[in-house]
Amino acid sequence: MKLAVVVQRYGQTVNGGAELHARYIAEHLAKHAEVEVLTTCATDYVTWRNALPPGIEAVNGVPVRRFRVKHERDPHLFARRSDRVFEHRHSLGDELDWVDAEGPNSPALIDHLSARASAYDYCLFFSYRYWVSYYGARAAARRAILVPTAERDAAIGLSMFHPVFRGVRALMYNSHEERAMIEGVSGNQDVPGVVVGIGSDVPKNPQPARFRQKYSIGGPFAIYVGRIDRNKGCTELFEFFQGYVRDAPGRLTLVLIGNSLLPIPENPRIRHLGFLDDADKFDAMAAADLLIMPSYFESLSMVALEAWALGRPVLANGRCDVLKGQCLRSNAGLYYETYGEFLETLRAIEQNRWLSGTLGRNGLRFFRDNYDWPVIERKYLDMLGRLSRDSTPRTMLGLPGPLERRRQNRPPAEEVVAALPTGPSLVRERDDLPLSDGGPGLRARRPS
Amino acid sequence: MPDFNVRSDSVNVEQIMEQLRARVREKRGVDYTEQQIRELAAVKLEKFLDPRGVRSDLLDQFRNTQPGSRPNYAFEEETLFETHRAPIRWIRRLLRPVLKLLFNPNPLIHALHIQAQLNTMNAERDGLYFEVTHNLVIETTRLGIEVKNLTMRLESLASRLEFNERRARALESVVAYRTAPHGAPVAAAIPAVAAPPPSQPTMGARESQSPPGTAPEGPGQRSRRRRRRRGRRGGAPAVATMGASTSAGPTSPPRSGHIGDEPAEAANGASGELSAAPNNEPTGARGNTAESVGHAIAAEAHPSEPRSEGGLNPPDVDEQ
Numbered sequence: 001m002k003l004a005v006v007v008q009r010y011g012q013t014v015n016g017g018a019e020l021h022a023r024y025i026a027e028h029l030a031k032h033a034e035v036e037v038l039t040t041c042a043t044d045y046v047t048w049r050n051a052l053p054p055g056i057e058a059v060n061g062v063p064v065r066r067f068r069v070k071h072e073r074d075p076h077l078f079a080r081r082s083d084r085v086f087e088h089r090h091s092l093g094d095e096l097d098w099v100d101a102e103g104p105n106s107p108a109l110i111d112h113l114s115a116r117a118s119a120y121d122y123c124l125f126f127s128y129r130y131w132v133s134y135y136g137a138r139a140a141a142r143r144a145i146l147v148p149t150a151e152r153d154a155a156i157g158l159s160m161f162h163p164v165f166r167g168v169r170a171l172m173y174n175s176h177e178e179r180a181m182i183e184g185v186s187g188n189q190d191v192p193g194v195v196v197g198i199g200s201d202v203p204k205n206p207q208p209a210r211f212r213q214k215y216s217i218g219g220p221f222a223i224y225v226g227r228i229d230r231n232k233g234c235t236e237l238f239e240f241f242q243g244y245v246r247d248a249p250g251r252l253t254l255v256l257i258g259n260s261l262l263p264i265p266e267n268p269r270i271r272h273l274g275f276l277d278d279a280d281k282f283d284a285m286a287a288a289d290l291l292i293m294p295s296y297f298e299s300l301s302m303v304a305l306e307a308w309a310l311g312r313p314v315l316a317n318g319r320c321d322v323l324k325g326q327c328l329r330s331n332a333g334l335y336y337e338t339y340g341e342f343l344e345t346l347r348a349i350e351q352n353r354w355l356s357g358t359l360g361r362n363g364l365r366f367f368r369d370n371y372d373w374p375v376i377e378r379k380y381l382d383m384l385g386r387l388s389r390d391s392t393p394r395t396m397l398g399l400p401g402p403l404e405r406r407r408q409n410r411p412p413a414e415e416v417v418a419a420l421p422t423g424p425s426l427v428r429e430r431d432d433l434p435l436s437d438g439g440p441g442l443r444a445r446r447p448s
Numbered sequence: 449m450p451d452f453n454v455r456s457d458s459v460n461v462e463q464i465m466e467q468l469r470a471r472v473r474e475k476r477g478v479d480y481t482e483q484q485i486r487e488l489a490a491v492k493l494e495k496f497l498d499p500r501g502v503r504s505d506l507l508d509q510f511r512n513t514q515p516g517s518r519p520n521y522a523f524e525e526e527t528l529f530e531t532h533r534a535p536i537r538w539i540r541r542l543l544r545p546v547l548k549l550l551f552n553p554n555p556l557i558h559a560l561h562i563q564a565q566l567n568t569m570n571a572e573r574d575g576l577y578f579e580v581t582h583n584l585v586i587e588t589t590r591l592g593i594e595v596k597n598l599t600m601r602l603e604s605l606a607s608r609l610e611f612n613e614r615r616a617r618a619l620e621s622v623v624a625y626r627t628a629p630h631g632a633p634v635a636a637a638i639p640a641v642a643a644p645p646p647s648q649p650t651m652g653a654r655e656s657q658s659p660p661g662t663a664p665e666g667p668g669q670r671s672r673r674r675r676r677r678r679g680r681r682g683g684a685p686a687v688a689t690m691g692a693s694t695s696a697g698p699t700s701p702p703r704s705g706h707i708g709d710e711p712a713e714a715a716n717g718a719s720g721e722l723s724a725a726p727n728n729e730p731t732g733a734r735g736n737t738a739e740s741v742g743h744a745i746a747a748e749a750h751p752s753e754p755r756s757e758g759g760l761n762p763p764d765v766d767e768q
Contacts, residue, residue, distance in 0.1 A: 331461045340472040348468060358459050 001033040004123040008130045010039040018149040022126040037064040048104035067109035086154040093405040095160040113139045141396040144168040151297040157416030162186040167396025174300035176425035177321040199373040202309040208287030221253040223288035228260035233294030240342040308363025325424030332363030523564040
């Protein structure tokens with residue numbers, strides 16, 4: 001079986017969520033099939049500047065074919081078009097202009113897919129919102145499997161994506177909430193889909209003591225791992241944690257790991273360690289009492305899964321449906337929506353070691369049952385097997401003519417998103433495991 | 449206060465969150481999310497703009513004056529001569545000098561252009577008014593909620609302060625030190641209650657010490673001071689608050705042999721009298737007294753906190 005993995009950027013130094021997701025999946029599927037990655041020469045997601053040479057190279061043993069980006073992104077144009085389609089009534093042409101402005105525009109990649117699609121059994125497209133995925137899925141619709149990595153932002157409300165959601169062969173979702181959202185917006189319930197997510201290579205023997213010694217951190221601490229950004233809810237986290245230091249007699253310190261786009265508050269109980277390598281990061285997470293995830297929008301929090309894999313409880317922002325749903329389904333984390341709840345949940349985990357330990361154990365079990373690599377690989381292989389047996393013809397609606405594209409009949413994307421159902425999905429992960437012709441045999445196996 | 453129901457090995461996060469939220473509500477009142485504040489504000493706005501409440505057509509006025517809802521036109525230099533038919537446009541351009549021979553259309557064009565601009569500005573300003581009003585209502589609602597929260601916080605602080613005062617008084621009543629004649633401080637005796645009921649703790653007993661070198665006060669003096677202090681506190685005596693028996697009779701002056709100037713009512717568990725106790729009272733009795741006070745304090749300080757017996761803390765804790 002030959003598979004193409006299509007993603008906007010790819011490389012060992014590319015650490016974006018969807019890009020890392022694509023790399024992990026490509027490397028793990030390469031054990032079971034012939035995998036080729038089709039991507040652009042860009043490494044910067046803001047400009048899409050061609051930073052790498054076009055052609056074929058191997059990354060961790062997986063062949064990667066790079067194509068040039070035709071033009072860089074103009075941020076002003078992109079912002080203007082985003083305002084247009086997100087906030088005003090607009091036309092399909094406006095939406096197509098928006099995806100052109102977002103990029104990365106790589107006609108060479110699409111030409112390659114159109115000409116060579118038959119050379120692949122299936123093409124896995126990562127991140128529905130980018131130019132290469134949108135036009136690539138259209139070019140190879142009969143072989144397209146979409147990994148949407150969709151968040152609850154305005155882009156999901158653009159009508160141009162609905163035919164893609166309905167026309168691909170299958171969708172590999174990251175969470176039940178993402179699935180409900182995409183099904184709600186596009187009505188693609190009949191398209192085969194499965195909630196898969198992604199695994200993580202968590203070390204078996206992390207060294208928490210080494211981390212404490214290296215960074216001179218004593219006493220209990222909560223950890224945040226990720227980009228320190230307003231969009232990730234860090235401003236609110238700082239405000240709440242400083243309130244905790246002021247109002248509650250707790251002993252926790254907040255340790256921040258990741259590059260910061262925000263000023264870190266001057267507080268002796270808040271320590272920023274910057275970007276750490278994976279070994280230090282996992283040691284830090286193993287040393288922490290809990291992980292805090294303050295983000296409002298996530299399609300799947302890899303960091304939360306890693307914390308659970310290390311047996312650590314998670315305190316998540318309850319306004320993010322995905323995180324809340326994962327906490328409820330796993331019984332491995334608490335969540336907050338207000339300052340009062342933040343204080344109370346943090347104190348509960350801090351002061352009640354039994355609760356903390358039980359949440360951590362549940363998290364470990366949840367990770368092993370649903371997100372360990374053998375489980376993830378099995379879900380992908382099951383889906384591929386199912387598709388190879390399924391001969392149901394599926395067509396993707398083509399783009400309408402120029403006149404139709406100019407009709408101002410599309411509602412603002414934000415209105416569409418606001419009308420979507422909210423709240424966490426309470427479907428248990430294992431309910432999703434049996435696929436088409438499932439049964440006990442297709443259940444994910446637990447690693448020995 | 450509610451406790452967690454997590455004594456088994458499996459936890460139910462939803463249930464824990466409900467309990468925690470109940471606790472938050474109990475402590476802080478209702479905490480509104482941003483979304484809820486906005487909803488509240490929207491409700492108030494609608495009420496404020498209710499035609500029956502304010503002005504019959506105010507709401508309609510506001511709605512009608514939203515940007516884009518009022519008709520407007522763009523009036524430029526070429527507007528008068530515009531047409532989508534190219535030949536007519538050409539003819540008009542050809543004959544424009546002839547027209548200008550008959551009258552001067554420029555002032556008309558200029559006036560209409562200004563009017564179009566004014567219309568646009570007015571429409572924007574109306575939108576702005578609406579937005580300002582809306583934001584004002586949101587802010588007022590938020591401030592109202594904040595005031596409520598602050599009031600509750602103030603009440604909480606006041607109760608904490610009151611508790612700390614009581615705690616300090618109770619601690620004073622339990623253990624006291626005095627300077628031995630040769631200068632080394634020794635633990636003073638915990639005075640025994642004259643006739644305490646067997647089930648009652650002896651926490652009420654208290655003895656204080658007078659500064660070295662001061663003469664013991666007389667009973668009348670002490671009684672007056674006690675009355676003054678009671679008046680200042682304006683509350684129930686410590687023993688009553690701490691849950692001790694309140695069957696004490698009228699306070700009577702301490703018996704002879706008593707030193708210190710502390711009033712007896714805080715220490716007087718049953719009879720309201722302090723009895724002289726020897727300084728070398730067994731430490732066990734002192735310990736018991738202190739322990740029972742400690743328990744009482746702990747129970748009152750953190751009634752929601754887990755107790756060691758059968759509370760939150762399980763016997764086995766695994767560090768992952």
